[in-house]
Amino acid sequence: MDVVLIGAGIMSATLASFLRELEPSWSFQIIERQPDAAMESSNAWNNAGTGHSALCELNYSPQQEDGSITITNAVKVNEQFQVSRQFWAWLTKQKIVKDPSTFIRTTPHMSFVWGEKDVEFLRKRYAALKDHPLFAGMEYSEDLAQIAKWAPLIAIGRKKDQAVAATYALAGTDVNFGSLTRQLIASLEAKGVEVKYETTVTDIKRKKNGKWVVTSSGVNGKKNVVTAKYVFVGAGGGALSLLQSSGIKEIQGFGAFPVSGQFFKTTNPELVQRHNTKVYGKAQVGAPPMSVPHLDSRTVDGEGALLFGPYAGFTPKFLKYGSRYELLGSLRFRNLLPDLHVGLKTLGDGLMTYLISQVFASKKKKFESLLDFMPTADPRDWELITAGQRVQVIRPEGGAKGILQFGTEVITSEDGTMSGLLGASPGASTAAPIMIDVLKRCYPQRYEEWLPKLKQMVPSIGQALSDKPALAKKTLESTAKALKLEA
Ligand SMILES: Cc1cc2nc3c(=O)[nH]c(=O)nc-3n(C[C@H](O)[C@H](O)[C@H](O)COP(=O)(O)OP(=O)(O)OC[C@H]3O[C@@H](n4cnc5c(N)ncnc54)[C@H](O)[C@@H]3O)c2cc1C
Known part of the structure; x- marks a missing residue:
């Protein structure tokens, strides 16, 4: 095989879709345990389906000690999402995926806070973002x-004297990453x-x-034994152990910490x-x-539903359908x-206390x-x-130290013949830009040749x-x- 991809989640499906378009004569195999x-994570009910573009996620725009708001991360996440949007628009135009409403729909994104301190934070965040071209149209209210x-x-039912504030962005989306993945895989199989x-x-x-x-x-x-020139480990929670088994030096020292999640769900119409x-x-x-x-x-x-959460928890499993070992x-x-x-640092910095409080919290x-x-x-x-x-x-x-990272980490072997994805956030929303990065890192000689075709798929690529x-x-x-969205 020219390419073997492990796992049939959104990441492998996206990379395989790019590569199949760029090199139609190559041979591909995808191996999936389910x-x-x-x-797993790409299933619509296993994630929150938020098209992460920092329109509402406050953690991408932290407040500094001097009270100012840093929007660098928020802008980066939005830029990445625009790459995914362009790729999905191209897939729709090519009829590689069916009607876009099968996987994406307008769902306004709001941030909502209460209490004077958080209201002030949101007011400042809005002021920092409102004139940015990628956040145009965002509204703000304390009413x-x-x-x-x-x-x-x-x-409804909220105390009238409580200080509240919200921002509202019509450009927000709800994405069914499971449907998108299945459609991409079906098209590849065809x-x-x-x-x-x-x-x-x-x-x-x-x-x-x-x-x-x-x-x-x-x-x-x-x-089943297969030989491959290039391997992509898109195994989600299973990626770490597979990368370790390959013996590539780039994975040495990496570890992982699983956090499970629960949501409250209602389908009351x-x-x-x-x-x-x-x-x-x-x-x-x-x-x-x-x-x-x-x-x-x-x-x-x-099916329409409301989800609330997530509530974090601890389990020693790396996959939802995995083993406790x-x-x-x-x-x-x-x-x-x-x-x-x-582990020791986590004990000290409040994360462990938070996780323990979540694990032992009753349903009430x-x-x-x-x-x-x-x-x-x-x-x-x-x-x-x-x-x-x-x-x-x-x-x-370095040495005996490690750092718990909440982003996504792409591990690539020195010779570019293997890469794999670790981590979870911002996740599926950024599959397209992350996979373009993989293409660049693993096929540096072909990348220039591919650029004209990639520009058709993602017109703003590189800008x-x-x-x-x-x-x-x-x-x-x-x-x-193209995606039949309102903004
Ligand atoms: C609670 C939660 C909420 C989230 N919310 C959002 C959100 O709102 N927006 C967003 O963009 N992202 C969100 N994410 C992140 C997003 O779901 C993931 O980043 C994304 O789905 C990862 O895709 P993947 O293809 O890497 O992994 P997965 O979808 O997990 O796919 C990996 C596949 O590999 C297979 N596999 C594993 N081991 C092996 C093996 N040894 N052999 C063969 N196959 C194997 C698995 O069965 C699985 O099918 C959320 C995640 C969680 C858990």
């Missing part, structure tokens, strides 16, 4: 009546890409000639009909950035000290944070569902929309039209 694509027009469920389901990769080894031997075990233990936004609040002290509470309108394969199995001589260092206690958001919420309407696993990267920092307001406007408008 009976279908997108059954409960206006907030009730945008999102009635968070306003073009002759072989997908081996119910087949678990157990080992990756390099041959003397530099090629990779990927060994997997299929239905009834049937062994009366509530679903009254809430059509995604409302993000402020995280608790010590909470990891992906645990910011949010009340989300979701539409998944035609995965954390233990990831420990190596070289990552033991960085892992221990992070968890419901209290939904009541903070939606004062009239009734427990009878809501059930707890288990989301996907997030595996946070522990990056070696920062932030520096070009006219191009930003044009890009937002053309992708909105």
Whole structure:
């Protein structure tokens, strides 16, 4: 094979789609342990479906000690999302995916805070973003009546004298990453890409000639051995152990820390009909950035629902459908000290206290944070569902030190014949720019040749929309039209 991709989630599906377009004559194999694509994190009910573009996620624009707001990360995440939007618009025009409403729809993004201190923070955040071309059209209000027009469920029953503030961005989206993944994989299969389901990769080894031997075990233990020039480890929570088994030096010292998640879900049609936004609040002290509470309108394969959460928890599993020995199995001589260092640091910096408080919180206690958001919420309407696993990267920092990282980390072997993805955030929304980066790093000689075709797929490639307001406007408008979005 020219290319073997491990895992049939959004990341492998995106990379394979790019490569199949760029090199139609190459041979590809995708190996997936589940009976279908997108059954782990990329499944719509295993993630929150937010098209992350920092329109509402407050953790991307932290407040500094002097009170100022830094928007660098917010702008970066939005830039990345515009790359994904352009790629998805191209897929739609090429009819590689069906009607865009099968995977993306306008769902306004709101930030909502209460209490004088947080109101002041949001006011400053809005002032810092409102004139930026990628945040154009964002609205701000401290008036409960206006907030009730945008999102009635968070306003009804709230004390009138409580200081509140919200921003509202019509350009927000809800994305069904599971549907998108399955459509990409189906299109690849129709073009002759072989997908081996119910087949678990157990080992990756390099041959003397530099090629990779990927060994997997299929239905009834049937062994599958394939040789590949290039391997992409898109195995989500399973990526760390596979990269470790390959022996590449770039993975040495890396560890991982799994955080599980739960959401409250309701399908009560009366509530679903009254809430059509995604409302993000402020995280608790010590909470990891992906645990910011949010009340989300979701539409998944035609089913409307509201989700609230996520509630973080701890399990030693790296995959939702994985084994409880995965954390233990990831420990190596070289990552033991960085892992221990992070463990001890975590104890000290509030994250562990936060996780413990979440793990032991009763359903009633968890419901209290939904009541903070939606004062009239009734427990009878809501059930707890288990989301996907997030595996946070522990990056070696030299010597015995490690750092717990909340972003995404692409590991690439020195010769560019293998790469893999660790980490979770901002996740599926940034699949397209991350995979373009993989193309650049792993195929530096071919990348220049590919650029004209890549420009058709992502017209703004290589340019920062932030520096070009006219191009930003044009890009937002053309992708909105192709994807049938309101803004
Ligand atoms: C609770 C939660 C909320 C999230 N919310 C958002 C959000 O709102 N917006 C957003 O953009 N992102 C979100 N994310 C992140 C996003 O879901 C992930 O970044 C993305 O789905 C990762 O895609 P992936 O293809 O790398 O992994 P996955 O979708 O997990 O796919 C990996 C695949 O590899 C397979 N696999 C694993 N090991 C092996 C093996 N040994 N052999 C063969 N196959 C194997 C698995 O079965 C799986 O199908 C969220 C994640 C979680 C957990």
